[in-house]
Amino acid sequence: MWNVRGDTRAEKLANIEKLQRSFHGLRGRIPGLLHVEVGVDTSRVDYACDVVLYSEFESQAALDAYATHPEHLRVKQELGDLRTQRHQVDYGA
Numbered sequence: 001m002w003n004v005r006g007d008t009r010a011e012k013l014a015n016i017e018k019l020q021r022s023f024h025g026l027r028g029r030i031p032g033l034l035h036v037e038v039g040v041d042t043s044r045v046d047y048a049c050d051v052v053l054y055s056e057f058e059s060q061a062a063l064d065a066y067a068t069h070p071e072h073l074r075v076k077q078e079l080g081d082l083r084t085q086r087h088q089v090d091y092g093a
Helices: 009-024 060-068 070-079
Strands: 002-004 033-040 051-057 083-086
Touching: 002 009, 002 051, 009 033, 009 051, 009 070, 051 060, 060 070
Parallel strands: none
Antiparallel strands: 002 083, 033 051
């Protein structure tokens, strides 16, 4: 879950769209990445995060490899300091 930068609602939405494009662009490029989805908060309550990144991997090893995969590293660099906060949970089924 992330909060993204933006002084105005329009700037924040533009950053959210950039984040969505970047992560959706990983589809089919990383072995073992089965599903990637970016959900955008619609509640707009003050304690909600702006977006949630949900992804599924075929195994823990695939998730571990994702962390250092060149395409993932490219997206991290592309998004730079776009986020202001991040919360993460990795879990197995």
